[in-house]
Amino acid sequence: MYQFEELQQRFETYFNRRHFPDQPKSLYDPCEYFLTLGGKRIRPILCMMGNELFDEIVPDAYQVASAIELFHNFTLIHDDIMDKAPLRRGMPTVHALHGEATALLAGDVVLVGAYEHLNRIDPIYMKSIIALFNTTAKEVCEGQQLDMDFEQLNDLTLDQYLHMITLKTSVLLAASLQMGAILGGAGAGNQQHLYAFGKNLGIAFQIQDDYLDAFGDPEKFGKQVGGDIMANKKTFLMIHALETATPVRQEELKMLMRENPADKVPRVLEIFRETGIEQWALALKDQYLSVAFQHLEDIAVVGSRKQPLMRLAQYLVQRDK
């Protein structure tokens, strides 16, 4: 059994190479640039862990893991266009460097590159893996669309936000694990438990992310603290505050989002704190975590095989950066 760091190293050794042809440079160099920006490669490693939960890692796991990482990068390149984001992982985004048209096309070919990896795997599980991959790909697009739709919505409920965030981020974590499970020869029941583990873990992770954006240590948190508040993003925290603050404070929150005063972040944080939001968010996170771990427990393999996944899950939701 390998721990996260070992799998990360093995995956990086396989993945860190040129993925696309040399020409035309104007299309493929932006793709290569974006892929070298890195990230923690969590999704491909979840795929490899999903495989190893049931059996030794098969060579095809590297193909599927690469497809997943390319897919993830495709979504980031396109999301950055839609969000007009200037930076990703502290570096200029593809559209910031090369314009929206090239970034759009770069995302497109990176997605095609993902399918090239999927086309190399053993036919015995190719259909089931591509089917799950396609379903997930559509769901991630749905999540991104809902995210944009919800920006226009005044009264977003927590349920709506949960549905959106599940599609936008959790299903890919879940599917990465399940694709690994398919490669490892898992039965349908075990696959479903592993998928549910990933989905609930993903939601806990998002709650953590929203929480850290507001209350994280600026030294440790990679991004600007309060960035979501500045951008009027609807997060778990903002939705909860809009639902539970006193009527006067709700009006104040709406005014702050409308008028963007210079002291917006501290004033929003003050209202957040008044609603007891820190305890609420941490309790909600723990709730999803415990559902996740129950599903992991229900998987019919010896407990020791689950240890690397358990450790990774703990790391993901306790990270402070």
Place this chain on the structure above:
Amino acid sequence: MYQFEELQQRFETYFNRRHFPDQPKSLYDPCEYFLTLGGKRIRPILCMMGNELFDEIVPDAYQVASAIELFHNFTLIHDDIMDKAPLRRGMPTVHALHGEATALLAGDVVLVGAYEHLNRIDPIYMKSIIALFNTTAKEVCEGQQLDMDFEQLNDLTLDQYLHMITLKTSVLLAASLQMGAILGGAGAGNQQHLYAFGKNLGIAFQIQDDYLDAFGDPEKFGKQVGGDIMANKKTFLMIHALETATPVRQEELKMLMRENPADKVPRVLEIFRETGIEQWALALKDQYLSVAFQHLEDIAVVGSRKQPLMRLAQYLVQRDK
């Protein structure tokens, strides 16, 4: 053997239905809208004809043909964003109706939809068809990128334009035929001849298209005549005129492209005519056509099986709208 019109009807019967889930409407309705704008469905029908050239049409041909048509529509949705085109087939484009972000995502899910069809076909030819599909998809993206790159280039050669247009439009026609040939059980040599037929036919078709944009009958030609000239598009005609007009006329052409006077179209057409461009374009078209037909002739099946393809090719390059 079926003629184009019969295959078109059969394909439409299969294809004209809802392709995507109901929800979220904000994502999937724009996809459905675009798919109903129609078009002649030439590529999927080339796939079916490629199949029938060698054997009876297999049920999987409808899956592959649908994947090809969805792929083509994905490229159109994204190209329209990049070109900032307000209209497609006389109707508003997706981004004109729903904004660029939704159009971007709509294109993405339409591409994923294409792969869903490919994942349904018989495993015996699934890998070879997806491999050809992926290679072609990347080439089409490369062609679009080169098209944008060339807009910034002052001295574009005919060879560069040919390379770009081959990638951007011809390889998909060629690959559509070859995917059909794979379904029909054709050998490698026959597949290659059919691919070469499609590629050369595609170039002849593009010459025709460029020609009609300048010299077509406005009543019959679906688009505004002179549209390419208005938009300073580098076409077969413009490149040839810039290469062969007298130095004085070359300068005048460049001035017209720079300054966009009200009488730009008639003045450019006058320069085009002076270089004998009409005869040149028609001769160039015939040259590619004859290479195409030689490849069709070289395919080792009885001549009668080739008749529908021959007729379709003639129709495509003699059409006046």
